[in-house]
Amino acid sequence: MEFNVVNHQLCVDNININGVASASLFLIGDVQTVQLASAFDTPPESLIIQPLSLVPKV
Known part of the structure; x- marks a missing residue:
């Protein structure tokens, strides 16, 4: 899997x-x-x- 994120400007003030x-x-x-x-x-x-047990639709 390839996941690309581009953060042009990041400012973090507070983290909880x-x-x-x-x-x-x-x-x-x-x-x-x-x-x-x-x-x-x-x-x-x-x-x-x-074995896999299928649940019937109601």
């Missing part, structure tokens, strides 16, 4: 952060490259795989 998740990115300013990655850390024995 009420909470931060375990996977979060907070960035103000310019950056050439941002690379994000994630890992699935749940043990294999807790993973439940079953």
Whole structure:
């Protein structure tokens, strides 16, 4: 995926952060490259795989 943003003029006066998740990115300013990655850390024995059940329309 390629996501291009052009900020011609950026002025930040105040920032309020009420909470931060375990996977979060907070960035103000310019950056050439941002690379994000994630890992699935749940043990294999807790993973439940079953056939897909479709929910009928009401």
